Amino acid sequence: MLPELGQFALILALLLAGMQAFFGIAGPLLGRDRWIAAVTPAVAGQSVMVALAVGCLIASFVSNDFSVSYVAGNSNSALPLFYRVAALWGAHEGSLLLWILLLAAWTVAVAIGSARLPPRFAARVLGVLGVVSFGFLLFTLATSNPFARLDPPMPDGRDLNPILQDPALAIHPPILYTGYVGFAVAFAFACAAMLEGRLDATWARWTRPWTTAAWAFLTCGIALGSFWAYYELGWGGFWFWDPVENASFMPWLVGTALVHSLAVTEKRGLFKSWTLLLAILTFSLSMLGTFLVRSGVLVSVHSFAADPARGIFILAFLVIMIGGALTLYAWRAPLLKSSAGFELGARESFLLFNNVLLITAATTVFAGTMAPLISDALKLGTVSVGPPYFNPTFLLSMLPLAALLSVGIHSNWKRGRLKDSQRMLLITLLAAAVLACALVYGIYQHGLVLTPVGALLGIWIILSSFVEPLSRWRRGLRVPRGMLGMTIAHSGLGVLVIALTTVQSFTLEHDVALAPGATTTVGSYLFRFDGVQAIEGPNYDGIGATVTVTRGGAPVAVFKPQKRQYWVQHQLTSETAIRMDHGNNIFVALGEDLGAGRWSLRVQIRPLVSFIWLAALIMAIGGAVAASDRRYRNSKVTEAAVPGAAAGSAA
Amino acid sequence: MNRFAVPMAVFAALVVVLAIGIRHSPQKGIIISPLIGKPAPLFSLPSLNDPAHAVASGDLKGRWYLLNVWGTWCVGCRAEHQMLLEARDAHALPLIGLDWKDDDARARQWLAQFGNPYEAIALDHSGRTAVDFGVYGAPETFLINAQGIVVYKYVGPLTRDVWTQEILPRLPGHAGGSS
Numbered sequence: 001m002l003p004e005l006g007q008f009a010l011i012l013a014l015l016l017a018g019m020q021a022f023f024g025i026a027g028p029l030l031g032r033d034r035w036i037a038a039v040t041p042a043v044a045g046q047s048v049m050v051a052l053a054v055g056c057l058i059a060s061f062v063s064n065d066f067s068v069s070y071v072a073g074n075s076n077s078a079l080p081l082f083y084r085v086a087a088l089w090g091a092h093e094g095s096l097l098l099w100i101l102l103l104a105a106w107t108v109a110v111a112i113g114s115a116r117l118p119p120r121f122a123a124r125v126l127g128v129l130g131v132v133s134f135g136f137l138l139f140t141l142a143t144s145n146p147f148a149r150l151d152p153p154m155p156d157g158r159d160l161n162p163i164l165q166d167p168a169l170a171i172h173p174p175i176l177y178t179g180y181v182g183f184a185v186a187f188a189f190a191c192a193a194m195l196e197g198r199l200d201a202t203w204a205r206w207t208r209p210w211t212t213a214a215w216a217f218l219t220c221g222i223a224l225g226s227f228w229a230y231y232e233l234g235w236g237g238f239w240f241w242d243p244v245e246n247a248s249f250m251p252w253l254v255g256t257a258l259v260h261s262l263a264v265t266e267k268r269g270l271f272k273s274w275t276l277l278l279a280i281l282t283f284s285l286s287m288l289g290t291f292l293v294r295s296g297v298l299v300s301v302h303s304f305a306a307d308p309a310r311g312i313f314i315l316a317f318l319v320i321m322i323g324g325a326l327t328l329y330a331w332r333a334p335l336l337k338s339s340a341g342f343e344l345g346a347r348e349s350f351l352l353f354n355n356v357l358l359i360t361a362a363t364t365v366f367a368g369t370m371a372p373l374i375s376d377a378l379k380l381g382t383v384s385v386g387p388p389y390f391n392p393t394f395l396l397s398m399l400p401l402a403a404l405l406s407v408g409i410h411s412n413w414k415r416g417r418l419k420d421s422q423r424m425l426l427i428t429l430l431a432a433a434v435l436a437c438a439l440v441y442g443i444y445q446h447g448l449v450l451t452p453v454g455a456l457l458g459i460w461i462i463l464s465s466f467v468e469p470l471s472r473w474r475r476g477l478r479v480p481r482g483m484l485g486m487t488i489a490h491s492g493l494g495v496l497v498i499a500l501t502t503v504q505s506f507t508l509e510h511d512v513a514l515a516p517g518a519t520t521t522v523g524s525y526l527f528r529f530d531g532v533q534a535i536e537g538p539n540y541d542g543i544g545a546t547v548t549v550t551r552g553g554a555p556v557a558v559f560k561p562q563k564r565q566y567w568v569q570h571q572l573t574s575e576t577a578i579r580m581d582h583g584n585n586i587f588v589a590l591g592e593d594l595g596a597g598r599w600s601l602r603v604q605i606r607p608l609v610s611f612i613w614l615a616a617l618i619m620a621i622g623g624a625v626a627a628s629d630r631r632y633r634n635s636k637v638t639e640a641a642v643p644g645a646a647a648g649s650a651a
Numbered sequence: 652m653n654r655f656a657v658p659m660a661v662f663a664a665l666v667v668v669l670a671i672g673i674r675h676s677p678q679k680g681i682i683i684s685p686l687i688g689k690p691a692p693l694f695s696l697p698s699l700n701d702p703a704h705a706v707a708s709g710d711l712k713g714r715w716y717l718l719n720v721w722g723t724w725c726v727g728c729r730a731e732h733q734m735l736l737e738a739r740d741a742h743a744l745p746l747i748g749l750d751w752k753d754d755d756a757r758a759r760q761w762l763a764q765f766g767n768p769y770e771a772i773a774l775d776h777s778g779r780t781a782v783d784f785g786v787y788g789a790p791e792t793f794l795i796n797a798q799g800i801v802v803y804k805y806v807g808p809l810t811r812d813v814w815t816q817e818i819l820p821r822l823p824g825h826a827g828g829s830s
Contacts, residue, residue, distance in 0.1 A: 152726070155726065273655065281658075315666065322662055323666075326659040329655060330653065330656035334653055334655055370668070373668060373669075565778075572782065
């Protein structure tokens, strides 16, 4: 009964989303106030129905209803309760439902937050969000119904994909999708502005907190995904340039550009049409990510169910949504004139470079991700470009970005008088150089050519980002949350640059074959293999090894890497053992049984690798702080003209 | 054309590439197997019918065969059983069963009750061979050619459509369905 109720709720949600889209777009267009008034009730109804549908599917999972095909395919009666709920997004149908649920949540948040926006504009924003909801609901109902029944029902389910049975991965999709879906809000604001034919600083101020919040979620989501890949896949890397990873990274890069471009549009009324284009692009890339992952166009380690019929639907949807928005853009963007100018060396020029470099980086990632597809379409044979392509090309645009960031932070809006801050620039640069040398040559001894450069840039970014808030604080001025958030996020980036530099330069990797009792030395650590024993979990069994690690005779830790075989899907997964010691991340994965008690072990020591995820977390916190700035919440509806060059204001 | 239309033009070109990409993407319903076009994993397992001999991949070389992964504990295998019997009667190619993590006595009882579609049945008690084949869940069916290359893989109960439209047309010298 519950699955049917859920399906019915989903159909009602589709109809209500259609109403939301129609009234929200046609109402303001034809000037019908009663239509505009109907938009918010439609949003409320749609979100309640979506929540009901999700509730029904979760109930089917919790009660082990294996007559529901999706439940039978992704759960099992031996599966712990936590994973039975997380199994909701274990495969395609439920992931889509999660998308829709999160979109409904964002829409409700926008509806509540837009109470102080002009009603016509708010209706347009909600209308555009309604179009997106409608498309995804139709997609779900037409091609991927999560409530389909099985006849006869299965006595037990096929279990959740074992690689998803992990706490980090269980919470990874909701956070990542919250970020993806959140960019729909920026997209809706952009479309609404184009429909209005008007875009001013107030618009940018409305849009910024939503965009920054979505960006913070996406940052967290990507970091969690990378963290999971590091310790669950057991390949010993934190980033593989896999199509699915790139699919989440491209919207992040363009979204980062959007966050910065919005700052210029708000503060100076510049980059208007560019900001609109970025808002469209960011959400387009989010949807393209969905398309690439779900359509089977690109094969990746992450895509577990692909279906071209779905691909065609998503492609048609992309054409309508993105094609429509870009047509609107070609028609309306020429109307948006920016009157103000700026000098080279002004903060605007640095943010322009920031945008150019971020878009360049996104383009290189895009080209690398699409290369296999394009060469296949042109019948050039299947090529695949891996880290040898991505690493250098990405570095090429990121190095100047990191260098310009520290200079740009010291610049002023409008005027290119960098002389004023020359002293601070030199002081921070000098201090960064000293600290970088201490880190590279003092602690780690040797390195690559780029090692001191990377360490210097990372430290310089951190020092520079604290200059402005500290000087305000010393002068007894309030540090607004926007500026505080920016400082936190930028220092997070600095930490990331340092961590990436040390990990790339000082990682030790050894694959060894050891008999019980044998030892191997990696770096300053001694690893002793103590043999293997059988283990048994709630829905798997397997083999666990014991490896004792010492450093200079002092015990560090006992590592217990495992290989698990899940009973139902008979899939082998590798559980690596990871410990921190003196800032070093020690990683032990159990390899193959080589016979006679000998096993192959993969031992890696990565200095500061945890700081990569910590850095992402710091950046996300910065985004959250900035998005919560009171300025965004208190802004009354004013026909504010572009505020003049506010002295030394936050970006 | 104004410069604001450039993004639209770029997007149009991208749509064309993606559309071609979809047309080229592998058939519907397949969970893409990395084994397709590659040699089937080697195996040599005890036989259910003939304990004295092994069922080995090496002995099967030289002819096309269908490797069907099944077990008496698997509901989907019961569902496809009738289709397997029809496939046997079509005499298009031999069926080799891979009895996956099963009880021998129950397997014999199952075949006695429902009929035996297989020319030989390999007993995979440990599940090792199924792992080598990347089996996701029974039933799964692999079409393997005379050179021992995996040509096609189907996940789920075999249907008449799959048999006539996917398997038979792939066989050498077969001009279409005959079931």
